Amino acid sequence: MSEQSAQREDKGEQSAHRALGLTDREFDLICEKMGREPNGVELAMFSLLWSEHCAYKHSRKLLKKLPTEGPRVVMGPGENAGAVDIGNGFSVAFKVESHNHPSAVEPFQGAATGVGGILRDVIALGARPIAILDSLRFGEPDTERTHYLVDGVVRGIGHYGNSMGIPTVGGEIYFEPPYEQNPLVNAMCVGLARTDEMVRAAAAGAGNKVVLFGSLTGRDGIGGASVLASAELDEGDDAKRPTVQIGDPFEESKLLECCQELLAEDLLVSLQDLGAAGLTSSAGEMASAGGTGIDIDVGLVPLREADMEPFEIMVSESQERMLAVVEPGKVEQVLALCTKWQTASAVIGEVTDSGTFRILKDGETVGEIRVEDLVDGCPLYDLDPGDPGEWTYPNRETIPADASASDIALALLASPSIASKRWAFEQYDSIVGSRTAHRAGAADAAVLNIPESGRAIAVAIDGNGRRVACDPYQGTIEATLECAANLAVVGAEPLGVTNCLNFGNPEKPTVAWQLGRSIDGLAEACRALEAPVVGGNVSLYNETPQGPIYPTPVVGMVGELPDASRVAGEPWREGDAIALVGPFDPSLAGSELEKQRGQLGKGLPEFEIAPVRQAIELVREAVRSGSIRTATDVSDGGIATALAELAIGSGVGCDAHLTALLAKRDCSAEDALFGEGPGGFILAGEEAGLEKLGGRGVEIEVIGEVRGNEVIVTASDRRVEILVSEAEAAFESLEERIESDQAGITH
Amino acid sequence: MKWGVLQFPGSCDERDALNACQIAATALGSEGGSGSLPRLVWHEETDLSDVDGIVVPGGFSYGDYLRAGAIARFSPAMTAVAEFAAAGGPVLGICNGFQVLCESGLLPGALLTNEKTRFICRQGELIVGEAQSPFLSGYEAGQRISIPFKHQSGRFFAPADLLEEIESNNQVAFRYAPGQNPNGSLNDIAGVTNEAGNVIGLMPHPEHAVEAFAGSTDGLALFQGPAIAATGAVA
Amino acid sequence: MIQARVLIRPKEGILDAQGKAVEGALPALGFSGIEHVRIGRIVELEADSTDQLEELCEKLLANPLIEDYEIETVSG
């Protein structure tokens, strides 16, 4: 403890900084940098920019390990979103972000504003959003609370995306006990832009004006900073500071069109969205990136509530706002376009060359901080990792140990994490924009037509927290490979990666270990795939008194393919041959079946990445060449589940034998039927087409035929034998289980 | 034939509609230079003299606040559309556009929140109705077509006497195929016309069924209808 | 300034989907003896005069085909 803080301790001083989440050491450092104690406005600003959320103080050092460069990268980490070149003068911008905590408090608005926020990051680059994906985690769907959360989150995502006219084309939902109190809501946005029209966030040009436009600024999200409120306002008036922010997609829709028109008319020097920490972070980061100073006069900010204090205006997190730097001569045109789009706007300040962030109120200085101190001054911490050595999460048995193979298959199909999510994705507009060639549910990755580049892109999002909990390093590699595999089955090649790292409290050794190992795995897998990480987000402290969530890195990937009409994922047909492709070595470790048996433990089998990558490439080429009809990767629930899902999708059964696999891998019959692991694909089509794929160094084995109305999968003495209709009933059973007790009640 | 597609603050499917108009024109070989390219019509515009047909597109005009279509119908462009329609001009309302046309009295009935209150988006089938409308000239009455449904307030409602009138005047343009009514619409009605037949509205989205990659092209004929009716061209 | 409150309700005989959803949720949440739930909208506003209110309701706030409205002026 420093001398200063020791003194404060002695005096028993009420320290606002602690209430604001700054440590004594951090506060001392701020005083040292400023040469004085910060006033209330300054302290509020520091406390937010030096928070975990903005400063990445526990993760930034680790993130440096990620490969971020590649020939197609147009914008990498550091910008509002990453972007990759897709040819013909166009780029695709994308990013995934979490809104976990707000969604736990108010699922509908939390999820809606999460979507709104990630859209603005993409809009800020000058891109038009063309797709949304969502990655969700909840507790088991057996409690009223989980029903309420799922219902609200799914409606919230749909509400925002649908109203904005941006299709939600893919995503995933897992149900696992560790998310019961701490659900995860990650949303990814993909946007399209002309490469030479993209804008950066960096402020430039002293004398240029700073324009705030969009929604009015209210007391949203001031929460923690309210300890700074003057006594006058604090008199029992906490109710005035809403803890929940309301998303207004109508406002954002106008904001999007307005931004697009402002950029098309070449009226902006730079553009930035207002997210966490509102004006403080957006103006501060603009100035920091541009190496400039900035003056903001809070008296000029259009307000929703008349009597807001300067600090409130500076940290307000009201949604649907953007900040732009504009040359003085263009200000009038900018404001006129804002009026056309019925969105409020005002010049609220100016770019300076002072290197300081000055806050004024009606011309009078009320705060002054060196931009560098505010944006880059926060100390970065090393973590103190410790391998827990054993499984630390709960286990519970939901399937009897002696269940038959057919009963297991049905239980797996009905398990909430595997079962059809139709109930959710039918609440999303997946087709607006006229690009969606493969909708959610139709294929493992969504395919979007891009006539602008004469090609198509594929997008996918993946992350299996349970497997990452078993082994953070390998689990994260698997998630990344699965994403690439999902792209491969629609014929796409990865261009770039985004990620959202959802973890518990990094100050705990176990979580620190999970985070470090997971990032190592992500880096390794991305290097192996030559897919650079162009952006992402970190969400820490996802835990409750019951413990941390599963470590959950969510990987989003964008790939390209030559032709949207050459996409496998068609239903298979009677008479097709079925092949198992790839170095798949199934194991029950970390699998859905092991979970249902309550036998989860630490560790996943090791594997080599190179042969998996080879299999991914073979499948991609096969799909592109049109030599196969159907392709899917083997994932949750193993081969039997993958085959059953294909049968459900087409209404035609199959007869498959896993004899060769048993012999080659020396695994048990159960491993073969239900085991999981990377590197397995099921392909189907004309036998001749499948045979052509042989002899290229990738294992391929014809395992059966498409026929009849039963799914039959035999592995020595164990056999799954179920009617396609039974399988379908199990697969479609989630709706009934999840349908909220408050179904359809909108607030 | 040149289309104008209305754009309100909050419209979403206007570019899709524009795209569909373009594809329809190209397919009919009637794409006569840039003069006939479909264009967006800003909600404040009042001069529609350069267009031969109007699409009021889907989306969430004014956020669907208050009531879907309630605010948009007051726009200057809608006043012009009412005159355009009164003069016999072809007007197509899709989803939110259908709601706007009902709110403004150009079409009979109203659209209520789906029976299950949720937004739904799925491919579904419609049966073409008996209505006499240039928009239907590319279809046969009774034909089954595949068109995506996507909306939250699509439950067609009319008081009994009005419903009776709509039915007896043959103003039903489309019905949901048996068992596929996604929202509780009366008589499975998915779309209606005005008495004259030149104004049509439907909840499903034909503009999302005009290209093969989307899985169906059954919506194309709707955009070709007026041109087919006018010229006797064959789709 | 007049403070007005406009109550807008679904017309009698029209299925009120929201109201029905609430009724459907009641038993599971342990509420009994509650019936005939109808959900409408309330619009509160301040107006210069009452003249416009009627027109505002007729034309914009309510759709007479499906909704009834009632104006309560709070102060004159």
Place this chain on the structure above:
Amino acid sequence: MIQARVLIRPKEGILDAQGKAVEGALPALGFSGIEHVRIGRIVELEADSTDQLEELCEKLLANPLIEDYEIETVSG
């Protein structure tokens, strides 16, 4: 039977997106002199007694995080 009417409004300080959009659109629609538009919901129902009403509002009808509610019983 008690006839109850619950008025539910966005809390003070919370963005009322609907009210704001309607208010913003009014001048263009030809309505002038109308201000402070707030839009909420009204739930009307019949109940055996008033006992459960408070709880019903908290749990189901309103979202206490973002909405205030007010119960009016019309007849007893």
